[in-house]
Amino acid sequence: MSLETVARQSLYRQTRARGGELRSLADRRLLSRIWRFAQRHHRKLAVFLAVSVVSALLTVATPLLAGRVVDEITGSGTTRVVVMLAVVIAVVALAEAGVALVTRWLSATIGEGLILDLRTAVFDHVQRMPVAFFTRTRTGALVSRLGNDVLGAQRAFSDTLSGVVSNLVTLTLTLVVMLSISWQITLLSLALMPLFLIPARRIGASMARLSREAAIHNATMNTQMTERFSAPGATLVKLFGDPGAESGEFEVRAGRVGDIGVRTSMLQSTFMNSLTLMSALALALVYGLGGALALGGQLQAGSIVALALLLTRLYAPLTALANARVEIASALVSFERVFEVLDLVPLIREAPDAVEVPRRADGGVAVQFDDVHFSYPSADKVSLASLEEVAELDDRGGDEVLHGVSFTAEPGQMVALVGPSGAGKSTIAALIARLYDVDGGPSDQTGASGAVRLNGRDVRDVTFASLKDTVGMVTQDGHLFHESIRANLQLSGPPATDDALWEALRRARLADVVADMPDGLDTIVGERGYRLSGGQRQRLTIARLLLASPQVVILDEATASLDSESEAAVQQALAEALSGRTSIVIAHRLSTVRAADMILVVEDGRIVERGTHQELLGRGGRYAGLHHTQFGTERRSCTPRGPHAAYCARNSVPAKGLTSCGQWEDLLSG
Known part of the structure; x- marks a missing residue:
């Protein structure tokens, strides 16, 4: 994999990293829970890691074989040896392609399996939550847990984990081989490393901030579109809203997203151009110093070629590993946000020894309220601050809304x-x-009784x-x-x-x-x-x-x-x-x-x-007052209509002086 490719991937992953405080990589409790959740895929993970190691070995083998070919050509090698080395290089290339396909298949299988497990777990858990949970939670924030956070957690296995293992193996092998060829060139190459890492980290952080700002504006635009494009929302805007103001507000946010896109594009271009320049300088170092050593008889021509090819195998994993902490910590945040929902205990749960509703001989069901007192649960019992998008949940208990309600409805x-x-x-x-x-x-004072x-x-x-x-x-x-x-x-x-x-x-x-x-x-x-x-x-x-x-x-x-x-x-x-x-x-x-x-x-x-x-x-009493309020108004404003009008016409009701809906319904109901 080229240095430019690794740099692009690094920038892409940093722009997708979450803002705020990153999770500590030493959080053993969280790591242990992640492993317990992922261990159902442990066999595929083991194969995945083993294949990643094989891929790293093949990556280092190609430059060495290329250097050997150059030595054979410039030395006293034979055509047969050169051809054999070329065949081996071709076989290695085919093996790399095959291993890459296997790695990708394993990565996709593990990643999609993890997505399925996480999404199913969150969806099933949310369905068990009480209505109070949904009355407080923002739907978009909850859907995000099933989307962005689950995908972020999945990347920890399909991308970050395999990348760390593969890059560690590649880096170790590359350093060993390069040191064995020329320790001088290797040390100078390492000295140039800050020229690669510092731009990657700084520009990557800037792009991450811009990406988060764009995500906020996009989320606000999506909310505005979702609410205004629904039938009730569109009706409300047409009746009371100002379409011009709505359009202006949307245009401001969309314009800000566009400005961020331009800045992001320029940062990417600047970084990639700088990286290309640094790569060229590093190759110049290898060819210059290596050429001098070769002319002095300390190196062979093939070794210079091998070092030049190995250089990208050195910088690429170092660049990737330098940003691995951000990627892993971001993935841990995603896992934590998913587990946060799964840890919210539903207030309404089925009893372990639950039974079916008893059946009577006549098939009917009686409903009985026995001295029921009830208060709606406070927010901290049914919701999460992050799902309500507030800094802190209101932990105050609700006022009692039912006070000793008792009645029975017979079958x-x-x-x-x-x-x-x-x-x-x-x-x-x-x-x-x-x-x-x-x-x-x-006697319970927490919210309900009866x-x-x-x-x-x-x-x-x-x-x-x-x-x-x-x-x-x-x-x-x-x-x-x-x-x-x-x-x-x-x-x-x-x-x-x-x-x-x-x-x-x-x-x-x-x-x-x-x-x-x-x-x-x-x-x-x-x-x-x-x-x-x-x-x-x-x-x-x-x-x-x-x-x-x-x-x-x-x-x-x-x-x-x-x-x-x-x-x-x-x-x-x-x-x-x-x-x-x-x-x-x-x-x-x-x-x-x-x-x-x-x-x-x-x-x-x-x-x-x-x-x-x-x-x-x-x-x-009170009912009679309610009845008089409703039907007294009707006597002043209603006229005969519907089935009552036909009934009254057949029975000469108007002759009796009944001229309102309320009076007629009194008659019809006896």
Whole structure:
């Protein structure tokens, strides 16, 4: 490998080195952990290192053979010997090419295997993290751990490790051979070494700083593009933003990246030209001093040629090894950042002796809250400062948001949660699905107490699989992945047949809509499902719920953002989904929960009232006030529409003086 090639590689690797404090190479704990993680590839690593040594031996052999050829030509050698040496050189060249291919294959196999292991480990671990982790973490920072950091760790094995071993062997052999030929030329060659190392280190450090600055600007531009190019972001900019200001901000960052590119290019060119000059001077030294020694009878002509060829074998590994510490320390930083994520213990874990949710003879499931107190976990328990991109995490504990909540939803019952925003309704729903955990006993002061039970079994004691099969949820946003309708439906469980998918869509009142789409079940719904209307998204999530067929259904404001027509279609689908199941329904529109078996009024994390619609109206309490606020407004502003209008027309309702949606719904609900 030429000196110029090594220099280019060295500069390239330094520009990819991370900023900040480099990890100590003497960190035995980190090194030991890296080895434990990589030892599954130990056999290939051993072969890889052995082949690297063979490659180094072949690298040194070629200059010696070339020098021997020159000696044979200038001396009294024979044609047969010269031809034989030429054949040996050719064989060595073929062997070098073959060894290089084997080395590259081993390097790629080990590197890609390590990437697979690391990415799979991080991905699997992140999937086990609680929702609180994702609410605090920047997605881009987390994705970077699966990208840049994993690749940085992989380079430690595929590039740096092999390079260090190969260069050490090459350097040792080259020095031994050069000293045996001419110790004078060898020492003078070493004296020139600072002319190679100092520019490499200084210019490499400058390029690394520029590269990090460019990476920061690129990351900011990527964030800006990601947010502005999504459907919600583009809409927000069009409604409230200033496209000119957005473009100007982007142009400034892009211009800075361009300036950095020019400076980086000039640094590279300056360094490579300087290195070429130094290489020429070193060769001049060899030819000048070597020629003088040869004329004095102290060296042979072939030795001069061998020394000239060996010179690059000396400077190249020295240049590479001089920067190896930076590369290794940077790789250790990458490993540490990957391990940092793997070391973050999920707050919600499956118990070692977890069991399935108990089954009743009638197949139903009862949901019970027993004196539940709950506080959201502090940042230091669920997140990392580096993933939030802050200097230090906030370790303050959250305020208690649920205070002694107790209720029971019997199998097949509908329990409605109503109350103002922020009262704790969604938190109650999240505890049932174990998106958060109730933890500790009544005397525990760390954040939570009490228990949530399904058929008498604490949800913390059941398996994740059986909990997922038992509890299903439809949220307000109706989130979908940028995949096909088929793929979004089949998230609910094992792959279902097309007949089962169409049946779920029919029951969700969406089959006709999907059938009219050009690709049917294979239609791509777009990012977050934005190619569908709000009502269609919600009905698709309901179809997914129907396909999963859970015994407990949670509806968290499932119709809050829909128009009247869409809401009517979704309500029909929900009626199908709730039939025969235990359901927890969160709603701001009281008209959607009139038929509930029990209505819980939640305020400030407490249940302040409970009862049926008629019972709560009769008490004249908080629920009655909410009801009057909603329907009193409707009496002033609503007009007959939809199915209510047809019903009222048939029954001469207007003649009775009923002129508002609220009054009509009172009539319809009895």
